[in-house]
Amino acid sequence: MHVLILGSGVVGVTSAYYLASQGHEVTVVDRREAPAMETSYGNAGQVSFGFSSPWAAPGIPRKALKWMFQEHAPLKIQPKPDPAMARFMMAMFNNCTPERYAVNKERMVRVAEYSRQCIDALRRDTGIRYEDRQRGLLQLFRHEAQVEAVAKDMRVLSECGVRHRLLGAEELTTAEPALARVPGKFVGGLHLPDDQTGDCHLFTQRLADHCREQLGVEFRFNVDIQRIERQAGRVERVMTSSGALSADAYVVCLGSFSPLLMKDLDIRLPIYPVKGYSLTLPVVDDGGAPQSTVMDETFKVAISRFDDRIRVGGTAELASYDLSLLEKRRATISMVVRDVFPEGGDAAKAEFWTGLRPMTPDSTPIIGATRYDNLWLNTGHGTLGWTMSCGSAHLLADLMAGRRPAIDPNGLDVARYAA
Numbered sequence: 476m477h478v479l480i481l482g483s484g485v486v487g488v489t490s491a492y493y494l495a496s497q498g499h500e501v502t503v504v505d506r507r508e509a510p511a512m513e514t515s516y517g518n519a520g521q522v523s524f525g526f527s528s529p530w531a532a533p534g535i536p537r538k539a540l541k542w543m544f545q546e547h548a549p550l551k552i553q554p555k556p557d558p559a560m561a562r563f564m565m566a567m568f569n570n571c572t573p574e575r576y577a578v579n580k581e582r583m584v585r586v587a588e589y590s591r592q593c594i595d596a597l598r599r600d601t602g603i604r605y606e607d608r609q610r611g612l613l614q615l616f617r618h619e620a621q622v623e624a625v626a627k628d629m630r631v632l633s634e635c636g637v638r639h640r641l642l643g644a645e646e647l648t649t650a651e652p653a654l655a656r657v658p659g660k661f662v663g664g665l666h667l668p669d670d671q672t673g674d675c676h677l678f679t680q681r682l683a684d685h686c687r688e689q690l691g692v693e694f695r696f697n698v699d700i701q702r703i704e705r706q707a708g709r710v711e712r713v714m715t716s717s718g719a720l721s722a723d724a725y726v727v728c729l730g731s732f733s734p735l736l737m738k739d740l741d742i743r744l745p746i747y748p749v750k751g752y753s754l755t756l757p758v759v760d761d762g763g764a765p766q767s768t769v770m771d772e773t774f775k776v777a778i779s780r781f782d783d784r785i786r787v788g789g790t791a792e793l794a795s796y797d798l799s800l801l802e803k804r805r806a807t808i809s810m811v812v813r814d815v816f817p818e819g820g821d822a823a824k825a826e827f828w829t830g831l832r833p834m835t836p837d838s839t840p841i842i843g844a845t846r847y848d849n850l851w852l853n854t855g856h857g858t859l860g861w862t863m864s865c866g867s868a869h870l871l872a873d874l875m876a877g878r879r880p881a882i883d884p885n886g887l888d889v890a891r892y893a894a
Contacts, residue, residue: 476499476500476723476724476875477499477500477501477502477722477723477724478494478499478500478501478502478722478723478724478725478726478875479502479504479713479720479721479722479724479725479726480494480501480502480503480504480725480726480728481504481505481700481713481725481726481727481728481729481736482503482504482505482727482728482729482730482854483503483504483505483507483509483510483511483679483683483694483696484510484511484513484514484515484679484728484730484860485511485515485675485678485679485860485861485864486728486730486853486854486856486860486864486867486868487503487505487510487726487728487853488503488510488511488679488682488683488686489682489864489865489867489868490726490728490853490868490871490872491503491683491686491690491692492597492682492685492686492690492692492868493865493868493869493871493872494726494868494871494872494875495686495690495691495692496690496872497872497876500691501686501690501691501692501693502692502693502694502695502720502722503683503692503693503694503695504695504698504700504713504715504720505694505695505696505698506696506697506698506699506700507696507697508696508697509680509696510679510680510683510694511675511676511678511679511680511683513730513830513831514730514731514830514831514832514833514860515675515676515679515860515861516675516676516828516830517676517753517755517786517788517826517828517829517830518675518751518753518786518788518830518858518860518861519751519753519768519777519779519786519787519788519789519858520672520673520674520675520768520777520779520780520781520786520788521612521670521671521672521768521770521777521779521788521861521862522591522594522670522671522672522673522861522862523587523612523667523670523768523770523777523859523862524584524587524588524590524591524637524667524669524670524671524862525584525587525588525612525632525637525638525639525667525669525670526612526614526667526670526770527580527583527584527586527587527859527862527863528580528583528628528838529570529576529579529580529583529837529838529839530567530791530834530838530857530858531567531568531570531571531575531576531579531836531837531838532571532576533571533572533573533576534571535567535568535571536568536571538550539552546803546807547774547806547807547810547811548807549774549775549776549789549790549791550775550790550791550792550793551790551791551792551793551804552564552792552793553792553793553794553795553797555794555795557795559747559795560747560793560795562745563745563747563793563834563836564793566745566836567836567837569836570836570837570838573627575837576627577627577631578886579837579838579839580628580631581631581634581635582837582839582886582887583838583839583859583863584631584632584635584637585635585882585883586839586840586842586863586866586867586870586882586887587859587862587863587866588635588636588637588866589866589869589870589881589882590862590863590864590865590866590867591669591671591866592866592881593865593866593868593869594671594865597682597865601682601685601689603678603681603682603685604681605673605674605675605677605678605681606673606674606677606781606782606784607671607672607673607674607678608671608672608673608766608767608780609669609671610668610671610672610766610767611650611666611667611668611669611670611671611767611768612666612667612670612672612767612768612769612770613642613647613650613651613664613665613666613667613767613768613769613770614664614665614666614667614769614770614772615647615661615664615769615770615771615772615815616661616662616663616664616665616772616773617660617661617662617771617772617773618662618773619662621662621772621773622641622662622663625641625665628665629641629665632667637667637669638667638668638669639665639666639667639668640665640666640668641663641664641665641666642663642664642665642666643663644659644661644662644663647661647663647664650664650666650767651765651766651767651769652762652766653762653763653764653765653766653816653818653819654769654815656763656816656817656818657814657815657816657817660814660815664769670767670768671767672767672768672779672780672781673781674781674786675860675861678861695717698715698716698717699715699716700713700715700729700736701714701715701716702714702736702739703725703736703739703740703850704719705740705847708846708847708848709847709848709849709850710725710847710849710850713725723849724849724850724851724875725849725850725851726851726852726853726871726875727850727851727852727853727854728853728854729854730746730831730832730833730854730855730856730860731746731747731748731796731831731832731833733746733833733852733854733855734746740845740847740850742845742846742889743892744841744852744854744855744889745835745836745892746833746834746835746841746854746855747793747833747834748795748796748831748832748833748834749791749792749793749831749832749833749834749857749858750790750791750792750793750794750797750798750829750830750831750832751788751789751790751791751792751829751830751831751832751858752788752789752790752792752800752801752804752805752808752827752828752829753786753787753788753789753808753827753828753829753830754786754787754788754805754808754809754812754822754825754826754827754828755784755785755786755787755825755826755828756784756785756786756787756812756819756820756821756822756824756825757783757784757785757820757821757824758780758783758784758785758819758820759818759819759820759821760818760819763816763817763818763819764780764785764816764819764820765778765779765780765785765816765819766780767779767780768780769815771789771811771815774789774807774811775789775790775791776788776789776790776807776808776811776812777789778811778812778815778816784820785812785816785819785820787808787809787811787812787825788808789807789808789811790804790807790808791832791858792804796831798829798830798831799829800827800828800829804829805827809822809825832856832857832858832860833854833855833856833857833860834855834857834858835855835857838857838859839855839886839887840853840854840855840856840857840859840863840867840887841853841854841855841887841888841889842867842870842871842874842884842887842888843871843874843884843887843888843889843890844874844888845889851871851874851875852888852889853867853868853871866882869881870882870884870887
């Protein structure tokens with residue numbers, strides 16, 4: 476079967492890897508000049524299987540109102556007449572009940588935990604390296620209320636078999652020794668020893684090289700995807716700036732741009748671009764830098780270690796498709812890394828970046844079939860695209876081949892929104 480994949484971010488390239496590994500002929504098309512040049516380029520660097528949690532959680536509507544008046548808030552909204560933003564926010568707030576949170580959390584952890592197994596096997600099978608570390612993630616709490624609130628997440632982690640441990644303030648340095656330099660700042664933390672870190676851009680590019688050289692995948696770059704043409708319940712072709720492209724099956728992995736392409740097919744994807752920012756700092760003091768990933772729960776900022784760099788990612792901004800770099804967002808994530816690891820990196824030499832995360836209102840990706848026989852979706856992974864990429868791609872490849880997948884696909888495809 477010839478499969479045409481639209482999009483060469485981490486989700487598109489992992490989809491190509493698993494489909495080609497099962498013997499399919501695969502072509503990947505992207506408007507950029509190389510793989511992983513947009514959302515996958517400068518993400519937070521965390522592969523956080525156990526930390527997979529919905530943004531839509533009990534209490535978020537009240538917190539969102541409070542954050543509007545805070546300088547260093549994790550969520551910012553750019554007021555503008557945008558019906559898509561209004562629909563997304565309403566749907567997200569509707570998912571903020573304890574019942575919906577529990578359902579969405581289980582779905583996310585189901586995919587993420589499978590993805591952990593898949594990326595470990597991929598690393599063994601391909602031998603690719605990407606400044607990766609397998610040393611866990613530490614979620615840091617500044618307030619006792621945060622420690623109490625994490626109990627519901629720990630129950631889901633236990634049910635899904637995800638290893639975790641709640642640490643007291645005096646135990647935090649066992650996971651991250653550099654925290655000894657900021658005593659009294661945190662009251663505790665949740666340690667997830669199976670989480671990982673690395674450079675997503677490097678991972679995607681090296682996996683794309685492997686797909687091309689070892690599996691025969693064809694990549695077509697600098698090709699604009701214009702529209703999908705259908706006939707009699709099937710996709711017939713994809714029109715591009717290089718002409719019409721046809722295949723036996725089609726997979727949409729276009730992240731935040733997926734709904735724009737699907738609109739003409741009468742498939743409504745409730746995906747909204749949530750803007751995120753990152754800094755990449757050179758390490759100046761190894762002993763004062765993180766050894767893996769820490770997540771500051773108060774500011775929702777992740778700080779990850781590469782070989783000789785620190786990646787700091789955070790802030791969720793609702794601003795449609797605007798990609799302007801705002802210095803006040805830089806100030807927030809810069810403040811957090813200086814506060815947590817004041818001696819680890821050189822913020823004055825940081826690279827500042829922004830990208831669009833394709834968020835769904837329930838924070839769960841959309842993986843699976845559509846009403847068109849040969850059109851499939853693997854999109855909407857939000858802030859956890861790399862975390863869930865290998866699991867969602869392997870699941871999709873099995874579904875497309877009619878194989879029984881390793882995890883239950885129920886509740887993961889687009890049909891859940893029709894219900």
